Amino acid sequence: MKTILAVVCILFFVSVGIVPVEAATVNTLVLSEIFYDRVGVDNQYEWIELFNGTSGVIDLSGWSIGCGGDDYADGTFQLNGTIDPAEYLVFGGPTSDPSNGNPIYSLAMDINPDLQNSGAIADGIALFHNLASSITATTVPIFSVIYGITNSSNLIDHTGSVGTVNVGDAPAGQSIEFLAGDDGWIINPSPNPGSGSLSTVPLPSAVFLLGSGLFGFVGFRRKVIKM
Ligand SMILES: [Ca+2]
Ligand SMILES: [Ca+2]
Ligand SMILES: [Ca+2]
Ligand SMILES: [Ca+2]
Structure with missing residues (x-):
């Protein structure tokens, strides 16, 4: 007995x-994968993937993305449309071919200026629950990723304080991907736009x-x- x-x-x-351990869950809208450096010219091949980690449909018209650089106001992009619970959404391009992982875009748009390719000075991309037109250098994001070696530009994170570097600089042709949990951000040699391992509900x-x-x-x- x-x-x-x-x-x-x-x-x-x-x-x-x-x-x-198996459930890499998130409970908000997150940046889930970013392809910022293609082998060759990046313009019109870059993309950003979002994942809705909530249990409800999110209206993206109040959300935007900022990229930099010196701060997140260097390039801001207004989102629109909706994203369902547990849905992955990719925007950018508008070009899609094997060199950038064959993304299917929910929002096809030329990201302009192009996403920073990082290096010794880390760059960042941030998600805001604000209109793009209102983003300034001091607007605090909901979620962010700082990629590269050193955050010498003092990019902030969701706390409003200078953030730590989340992941290194992805080689050309690879992406950075958010896995949540202990894994956090990784460099992904096989970009997977529109899919991933995240789930919404614990x-x-x-x-x-x-x-x-x-x-x-x-x-x-x-x-x-x-x-
Ligand atoms: Ca490139
Ligand atoms: Ca571009
Ligand atoms: Ca780039
Ligand atoms: Ca993905």
Whole structure:
């Protein structure tokens, strides 16, 4: 009996321990992948991917993206349309071919000025819940990524303070991708515009059901042995 209980307990805690690792969840709108440096000319091949980590449809008309540079006001882009829960949306281009991962654009637009290609001086891209026309050097983003070696431009993050560098500089032809959790941002050698591994909702319900089922099993075994 003790052996059975021990095995059940181990199974339960192992299961609970595994679930949060597998679920790379986010609970807001995020920048999920960025392709800023193609092999060769970047203009008209760059793209930015968003992921809606909330449980509701988001109207993007109040959201914008800023890129820099010295600060996020160097280039600002107004978003529009809607993004469904757990949906990936790609905008940029408008050109799509194997050299930039064959993106299908929800918003086809020439990102202008082109996205910074980083290097020793890190650059940044930020997501704002503001109209693009209102973005200034001091507007605090909802979400951001700082990529490169050193944030010597003092780009800020969602706290309003100077942010830490999130990821290195992706080689030409590769992207930077947000995986959430402990993985954070990575350099992705195989850009995957329009898809990814993020999910919207944590799995407390699944953990609860699994846990209650196992505890129910323990209770059942006890009852059988008493009889
Ligand atoms: Ca290039
Ligand atoms: Ca461009
Ligand atoms: Ca570029
Ligand atoms: Ca992706």
